[in-house]
Amino acid sequence: MEIRGDLKTYSKYVSLNVAGMIGTSVYILADTLFVANGIGETGIAALNLALPVFSLVQGLSFMLGIGGATWYSILRAQNKHEEATKSYNQTLLFGALISFVIILLGLFGSESIAKLVGANQETFTMTNTYIKVIMVFSPFFIFNNMLIAFIRNDRNPKLAMTAMLLGSLINIIFDYIFIFPLNMGMFGAVLATSCAPIFGLMLMSTHFKRAENSLRLTKIKLKLKSFWTITKLGVSSFISEMSSGIVMFIFNILILGIAGNIGVAAYGVISNLAIIAIAIFTGVAQGIQPIISHIFGLRNSKLLNRNLIYGLITSLSISVLIYLIIGMSSEQLISFFNRDNNMILAEIAKEGLLIYFVGMFFAGFNIIAIACLSAMDQSGLAFRFSILRSVILIVPFSFVLANSFDLTGVWASFVLTEAITSVLISWQLYRSNKQRIII
Template sequence: MTQTKTYTKYVSQNILGQLGVSCYILADTFFISQAAGADGITVLNLCLPLYNLIFAVGSMLGLGSATRFAILRSQGDGRAHRYFFNALVWAVLLGLPFMAAGLLGPGTLLRWMGGDPQIVALGLGYTQIFLLFAPFFMINYIVQAFVRNDGEPALAMAATLSGSLFNIVFDYIFMFPMGLGLPGAALATAASPIVSVLICSRHFFKKESGLRLEPRLPSARLLAQSCQLGVTGFVGEISSGVTTTVFNFLLLGLAGNLGVAAYGVVANFALVATAIFNGAAQGAQPLISDCYGRRDIAGARHLLRLGLATALVLAGLLYGAVFFFAEPMAALFNSEGSAQLAEYAARGLRIYFVGYLLAGVNITAAGYLSAIDRPAGAFVLSICRGAVAIVGCAVLLSALFEMDGIWCSFGAAELLTGLLTLYFLRREKKTA
């Protein structure tokens, strides 16, 4: 199979898997909007930063450890499998604080995120349940990353899609026929990674599997080596949480809960878009890491060019869809028929999604630098686009242009990051 065909196979399957995850988030939002209206969407949007933090830790452990595994395996290192069990142990340990927060202080967390008494009361059960299942979300990231990097991207995709389908079906069952409301939505979401891990587990019984569970005490050294390469995944996820938190507080000041609900609509569709580009970058990662481990620099750069071309094509298609269908997209989550919510969300979608014309390129470049063991450059790109630039742009532009300024800040941040992307890719080409 040629390199281009292999790339197409890995990337398409991983994009489908990531789309499955983002689609269940959309379904979650849709059902919640039907059950609790704009307040329900506000609860979900206030909880998104907590989800992002959990996913960030899982992504860092999974992507980083699996990348290190792929590089060492391609070099013939028989100890590569140690990163798998180590990542699982650390997922459990790092999940404990989230579980403690779920038991002891979910209401406090919601208040810290800007919720008023009505929103806190509505979201208490929802927040508590998903925090208690935090380790399972992290373990799911790890298992899928290793299965994909061990040569079975199709199984990882099938597991993701199955978990997402389970979530969508049981969202409806728990929320409506069983009458559990928002806690039912959280329960369906919390159970979906368990389904995904169970499906992925069949990989471990195959003779060709390079993974095995070898119990060892948790190693901080292996964790640090993994985190170096997983930092782009961490920053990519945590940045969404930082951005959502900042946007929420700015929008509460400008338009109250309705502004936050409008951003909830935009943010959920943005999660789908980001998932597509992350899927493309993560799908190419094991192939790039394999080339790097074998010192095939030309092959790695060919994969980078394919990734950049893919990102540009996908960005054009996404923006076309959003531009022409912004009103129907906003209407999906406007069960109360609020004209103001519809106007805020549709305008926000059209302005915000311009940023993806550059975001795909920046995500692809950061993933490439991580895959070839250049964690410093990957970190700078990720932290710039995900936190520093977008927070600065949001605060400045919202002061100048109010809500339009908030929607524009994403594109402005991606433009600034794009300049850094050019610098790091040129430097890497000169030093290779």
């Protein structure tokens, strides 16, 4: 069965993946809401310090899942079914190896990692607990996200979405039970998050009983060349996910120096709402990816252009809607996280939201455009733009602007980074289209 490139197919894949990614982002949002109301602002600060590690685990799983699934889709579109099956099995093997390494790091290095991300005497115990449990449970996150990508590309996006939503629902239920009736604190929050993907995996196992299933297990030998191909196609997804973690890490360190733990807690409110926004854009990107990969394999430039335009229009529409919600409801949104009605936290968070979320107009475009480049086997370009927005620009901008404008400079550095990246991507797409390099 072919993936058609019409508006109906685009809407189906994108809407299902946006819903699923919002569900996935609720993992962290639910933790933060329950921690905020069950533990308080110190808990939010500790959680925010630990989140870059969660972003790393998620980023690796997206790299393997999106990279392997993109390769799989291109091969199947070219009727290379045996090679496609091998790509699927190689991805699973690499996922197992990476999971093993992360478990070892979690068991023996979580305390060092907690200190590295900025945990102090007040937040160390909770930060260390969150990091250790996330890393020990990393195989479930990694295989969950890998299978979501492959099952979506195997013409079953509805099951992939349902699995993501089920995990989020389980996380919310367990968060409440573990934090309030059982009074398990931060350990309860991270345990709830870590159990959630297990249920998603259980649900997705039903895909392999379908007659239409084309994902088969087969004996293979480990091939580093395959890992390079998977990584090359998925690295932009890794960096897109990790960019949130990198920004969070840098901002945490800067904000600790400017406003202490209360500032980090306020940033925790901003970063959690930003995770929802980024998840929506990532959902659009992941929804359009199998369509773009398939059409690219068929070399249909007209259909390819049409779907790229769909993606860009979607990005702009979502950006406007998100900023309207933030602008009109910032005080109400902040109150959900501010159990003790701390006025300093509320003021910092409100200013930060209004400045930081201007960057979402550019971030949405960047995420979708980079995913499309990767889906069209332009992994070099995708990687360069991903690393540009997540490291090369944001690091110096945040330090320079924070030094000059304190917290306002921290928020503005995100906006400036995404805006410059958007200009450069637009220029590259214009040149590539004019010279027929991409399509």
